[in-house]
Amino acid sequence: MDQLTEAADKLKLLGDKTRLTILCLLKDREWCVCELVEVLSISQPGISQHMRKLKSHGIVNESRRGQWVYYSLNVQDKPYIHAVLDYMPGTAGTLSLLNRQEPGRICE
Amino acid sequence: MDQLTEAADKLKLLGDKTRLTILCLLKDREWCVCELVEVLSISQPGISQHMRKLKSHGIVNESRRGQWVYYSLNVQDKPYIHAVLDYMPGTAGTLSLLNRQEPGRICE
DNA sequence: CTACAATATAATCATATGCTTATACTATTA
DNA sequence: TAATAGTATAAGCATATGATTATATTGTAG
Numbered sequence: 001m002d003q004l005t006e007a008a009d010k011l012k013l014l015g016d017k018t019r020l021t022i023l024c025l026l027k028d029r030e031w032c033v034c035e036l037v038e039v040l041s042i043s044q045p046g047i048s049q050h051m052r053k054l055k056s057h058g059i060v061n062e063s064r065r066g067q068w069v070y071y072s073l074n075v076q077d078k079p080y081i082h083a084v085l086d087y088m089p090g091t092a093g094t095l096s097l098l099n100r101q102e103p104g105r106i107c108e
Numbered sequence: 109m110d111q112l113t114e115a116a117d118k119l120k121l122l123g124d125k126t127r128l129t130i131l132c133l134l135k136d137r138e139w140c141v142c143e144l145v146e147v148l149s150i151s152q153p154g155i156s157q158h159m160r161k162l163k164s165h166g167i168v169n170e171s172r173r174g175q176w177v178y179y180s181l182n183v184q185d186k187p188y189i190h191a192v193l194d195y196m197p198g199t200a201g202t203l204s205l206l207n208r209q210e211p212g213r214i215c216e
Numbered sequence: 217c218t219a220c221a222a223t224a225t226a227a228t229c230a231t232a233t234g235c236t237t238a239t240a241c242t243a244t245t246a
Numbered sequence: 247t248a249a250t251a252g253t254a255t256a257a258g259c260a261t262a263t264g265a266t267t268a269t270a271t272t273g274t275a276g
Contacts, residue, residue: 002205004132005125007196012123016264017116024112033223046265048224067222067273083191088115097110124234141253154235156254175243175252217276224271233262241254246247 007080010057014084018042019050021094023073026060028091030072038103039095115188118165122192126150127158129202131181134168136199138180146211147203 001009014020018040025031025039036047051071054060059081063070075082088094095102109117122128126148133139133147144155159179162168167189171178183190196202203210 003197004129004202004205007192008123008125008128011119011128011192015116015120015123017113018264020116020119021112034221042264043266044223045225045267049264052224064223064273069223080192080195083195084115084119084188087188087191089111094112097112126234142251150234151236152253153237153255157234160254172242172253177253219274219276221274222272224269226267226269228266228268230265231263234260236259237257239254239256242252244249244251246249 010059010078010081013053013057013059014081016050018046019054020088021098022047022050022054023059023085024088024094025091026071026073027085027088030063030070032068032070034068035103039098039100118167118186118189121161121165121167122189124158126154127162128196129206130155130158130162130179131167131193132196132202133199134179134181135193135196138171138178140176140178142176143211147206147208 014023021040022031022036025036033044033047033051037044040047051060051062054071055062058074059078060071061074063072073085075085089097091102122131129148130139130144133144141152141155141159145152148155159168159170162179163170166182167186168179169182171180181193183193197205199210
């Protein structure tokens with residue numbers, strides 16, 4: 001797959017508000033699925049499917065610990081994605097755009 | 109519209125290979141519609157529709173001269189879009205990815 | 217082992233998207 | 247004014263996408 005096809009495919013992942021919001025939340029720390037469900041207005045399977053897409057493109061890492069699955073950013077080697085996120089709000093700013101509080105750390 | 113919604117909507121425009129290719133071609137000079145048609149494998153109305161979307165989001169400028177309509181990048185004030193394009197090939201590199209030559213400058 | 221909690225997958229559906237062809241508009245030129 | 251070239255809009259269509267609900271899977275705890 002050529003450079004532009006691959007870039008377009010990755011940028012398409014950022015072109016969805018839910019996924020972009022997730023990536024912004026991940027800027028400062030890892031999040032488990034249930035926390036994302038608590039903060040975003042979307043069902044648990046909805047979150048899982050977004051995370052699968054992000055993972056399949058290598059944009060997030062998955063870490064299973066106990067019954068929780070934590071996701072973290074993996075964009076060190078994707079400069080144009082990293083650059084976009086640099087201009088986006090981090091965890092706190094994103095939560096405030098969502099009119100949400102930090103979720104209770106139920107997990108662990 | 110909040111910051112993330114607007115950013116996602118603009119990034120969505122970059123998440124299509126045809127549009128991303130057009131924006132890369134525009135990095136070094138303006139292009140008219142007929143040149144884009146000559147270089148990309150898509151119909152003239154297809155190009156026009158992509159340009160309308162890009163224009164409606166302020167990502168390109170339109171300049172009508174004679175019977176030709178020229179489009180140019182307008183991303184100075186859109187830092188995260190500008191940053192993405194900085195990592196993408198310019199006109200020559202994009203043409204070579206497409207296995208195309210510079211189109212004959214039929215216009216003007 | 218059973219019950220429950222967290223997550224993933226499957227199936228489904230409504231809408232969005234990108235393309236095409238046909239047609240309309242606009243500007244140049246004969 | 248008529249013909250033509252460049253571009254835009256309209257309509258139609260196949261596919262992609264993002265969501266939901268139902269169900270399966272996995273892990274923990276009693």
